[in-house]
């Protein structure tokens with residue numbers, strides 16, 4: 001008996017689920033899903049079947065003939081939730097579990113009409129990565145076990161339900177509507193995803209449309225109108241796109257991440273809607289996951305870098321094709337700074353800055369940082385530098401083709417590399433990336449004339465002439481290069497000259513507010529307080545609450561703002577900010 005994933009009760013001696021049929025009625029009044037999950041196993045089985053659950057109220061478990069199956073729900077464990085153990089009679093191949101979810105389900109955020117753009121109807125969305133699917137469906141919640149599924153969502157008929165799957169029909173029944181979906185490709189459970197709200201769509205290309213609340217739809221369609229060119233560039237780089245559609249769902253502002261690579265339907269934060277397409281690199285990232293992460297998947301959160309490091313590498317290759325090598329280098333420079341910040345953040349937990357982590361007893365959300373993204377990117381760039389781009393591109397295509405619809409460990413990856421690129425791991429000092437903390441000596445550093453020009457501005461207040469053609473990302477790099485201890489008067493001059501506190505680019509704004517707060521430049525406080533009530537993206541909440549809480553008076557303000565805004569945030573974001581304030 002072995003539990004290969006420290007974040008699942010699944011053990012590899014037990015039968016595996018092959019298909020899921022999921023039916024759920026969405027109850028906005030009680031904020032619960034009233035549901036049944038039918039699990040079809042790969043083979044007829046007998047004996048214990050351990051499923052992952054969190055805060056589910058299990059009503060009954062029956063076999064294909066409707067005969068009850070004995071089951072026991074264990075007391076909840078803080079990170080994993082509760083084990084649901086079902087005793088399968090000999091010859092069992094299917095079981096149906098009737099249950100309801102909790103109003104506090106960790107994957108779900110229920111929004112009141114006031115928290116939506118339209119203000120008329122409620123909204124519900126899910127975020128299952130890494131281990132939150134178990135708060136929505138009782139299943140083997142580990143990327144090692146992929147499932148195909150059919151789903152039926154019953155919702156108020158004024159609303160639309162969308163899922164990260166293929167739409168197969170909608171039927172209105174009285175005051176409700178039943179929406180049907182099917183996912184024919186096998187996916188890891190963390191890619192289960194759905195949203196319910198007042199949604200409309202606009203076509204963007206032959207394989208893509210964008211969904212959003214009507215009030216946001218036009219700006220989203222304009223921001224993401226180049227998605228088909230991105231899709232074609234990605235296919236040229238990584239091979240055929242396996243998921244048929246690449247649709248986009250623009251989320252409410254409380255969505256806790258920049259994007260989530262839900263297959264066929266990528267979820268995107270509305271903070272990308274800068275009005276100038278300057279933040280579409282996140283779309284490239286989520287698209288790249290269609291190959292690295294969704295097709296070739298990390299075997300558990302301990303190998304998360306296989307998802308994210310590869311995807312950042314792939315994202316920047318797409319950017320290079322579409323916008324040139326200087327833009328790719330600029331994003332690599334921003335990523336390097338994010339990595340340095342992440343290593344500093346984990347200074348008391350250096351093991352979390354290795355790529356291959358050991359997370360027994362550690363909540364994946366607590367371990368989450370830019371390390372798997374940016375240190376993973378550097379590792380792959382080092383290999384590419386060592387073997388040359390043509391050889392690495394061949395390797396990348398072979399890696400993807402050889403592991404389609406499979407889950408991989410870091411150890412399996414290194415074995416594959418040694419087979420196809422013999423000697424390269426030693427040459428790049430793979431051990432320093434995979435199993436040692438920090439940023440390896442000699443890791444690749446992005447270079448370009450533009451980067452050098454911005455670097456020369458490090459301690460100066462630029463003139464309008466200096467910055468006349470700077471992009472938002474170049475502004476972000478300049479701001480993040482402002483040294484600690486930069487005088488407050490520099491912030492005053494910069495804001496008077498360039499109005500950074502009023503930036504519509506969320507990346508520029510947050511970098512600016514965080515730097516200004518750390519410098520004690522008080523005019524940044526007003527915009528910060530307002531912004532923390534407007535968005536729920538953790539990439540922004542963490543640095544701003546962290547900068548506020550770095551001083552005694554700021555800590556009191558941070559706690560007061562969190563008390564005011566917490567209910568607007570997704571449960572994952574609430575936990576993240578709570579953790580920051582408790583540590584401060």
Ligand SMILES: CC/C=C\C/C=C\C[C@@H](O)/C=C/C=C/C=C\[C@@H](O)CCCC(=O)O
Pocket residue numbers: 129130256257258259260261282301302304357364365366367368369372537538539
């Ligand atoms: C060492 C890493 C340990 C655990 C990681 C596994 C899962 C982390 C879990 O918290 C889910 C993460 C989901 C991330 C989704 C989108 C991100 O790629 C984007 C984040 C940054 C942003 O907001 O832009």
Ligand SMILES: [Zn+2]
Pocket residue numbers: 261285289307308311
């Ligand atoms: Zn990602």
